[in-house]
Structure formats: C-alpha cells, structure tokens
Amino acid sequence: ADAAAGKVKAQQCAVCHGPNGLATAPDAPNLAGQPALYTAAQLKAYRSGERKHEVMAVMAKPLSDADIDNLAAWFASIKVTAQMP
Amino acid sequence: ADAAAGKVKAQQCAVCHGPNGLATAPDAPNLAGQPALYTAAQLKAYRSGERKHEVMAVMAKPLSDADIDNLAAWFASIKVTAQMP
Numbered sequence: 001a002d003a004a005a006g007k008v009k010a011q012q013c014a015v016c017h018g019p020n021g022l023a024t025a026p027d028a029p030n031l032a033g034q035p036a037l038y039t040a041a042q043l044k045a046y047r048s049g050e051r052k053h054e055v056m057a058v059m060a061k062p063l064s065d066a067d068i069d070n071l072a073a074w075f076a077s078i079k080v081t082a083q084m085p
Numbered sequence: 086a087d088a089a090a091g092k093v094k095a096q097q098c099a100v101c102h103g104p105n106g107l108a109t110a111p112d113a114p115n116l117a118g119q120p121a122l123y124t125a126a127q128l129k130a131y132r133s134g135e136r137k138h139e140v141m142a143v144m145a146k147p148l149s150d151a152d153i154d155n156l157a158a159w160f161a162s163i164k165v166t167a168q169m170p
Contacts, residue, residue: 003170020167027122030115032167037112051136079168082105082117085088 001036001066006074009067012059021078033080036072043068086121087151091159094152097144106163118165121157128153 010017016025021032031039045051046060047068063071095102101110106117116124130136131145132153148156 020169022118022165022167023120023123026120027126029119029123030165030167032165033107034114035108035111038108038114041112077170079170080107080115080117081166081168082107082115083164083166084105085162085164 001069001073003070003073003077006067006070006072009063009071010074013071016055021075030080031075032078034072034075036069036076039072039075040068043071086154086158088155088158088162091152091155091157094148094156095159098156101140106160115165116160117163119157119160121154121161124157124160125153128156 010021013031014024016023016028017031018024021034022030042051043060043063044065046053046056047063049057095106098116099109101108101113102116103109106119107115127136128145128148129150131138131141132148134142
C-alpha cells in the first residue's frame, strides 16, 4: 500500500476526521493510528453498504481497493499515544 | 455518565482494545480518545444488531444504556495525541 497516496486521498476525510486523524466532528471516530486491517474493512463495508452511514456511503462509493489500502496505510502510519486520566 | 464506572466495565474490552484503549488485536479499532457520541452509537448498534460483529454482539448484548454511556465517557477521557509521519 502507498501511504503517501493515502495521505493525498485523505484530504477529503479531514473535514470530519481532522487534518491529523483526530475527529473534529463530535460523532465521527478518530482514524489516526487505527490498525490498517480495521480501517480497510470498514471502508469496504461502507462501500458495499454492509455498514450503513449516509455520509460514509457517499465517501466510500468511488474508492478502489487500492485507494482503500492506501488510506488505511496512511492512517495507520500516524503515531498515536494514549494518556490515561 | 460515570467514567470511573466505565473504566471498571472496560476491563473486559482490554483483551482486544488494549489496557489503554490502543488496539492490541490487528483488526480491532483504537478506542482511546474516541468521541463519546461515536462510541455510544456503535455499542448500541452492536447491541441491537444494526452493526454486525460476532464478538461485539456478545460483548454488547448485556450492556445497559448506563453501561454504554459510562464506557463511552471512559474512552473519551483518555487523552490521545497524533504525530504525523
């Protein structure tokens, strides 16, 4: 997969998922650091309609398998740390 | 919502989602820092079967609405940072 190509493709995701993959919309998930297998499976589920979401159906429809793998690789490449409260 | 109660309830999530909410299983998402609205909506979707996943169906079935809100509050309270590569 080509994370750099994924980074370009991910520009359209930034409005809800944030420029660095930390969600800006209150009802959207963080994508930064998400395991690539998980992200790819969700994008394919949105593309096929197996998983339903109005906006994500539109976003995922035009994506090729390569786009999906690149996006998944890009988000997985963002390093995240978690600090317990 | 009671994040402390959520932390106790979240012990059963750690095996796949990690002790600090960063996924240990390759096909599971990170939960650390996920917006509470999103996490709660997904748990309810797994509980009702609107969203399908073998393991999550079993995990979500016994959860009350309060459990779900507490879990969502707990994971949202974990501070995450994202470092772009």
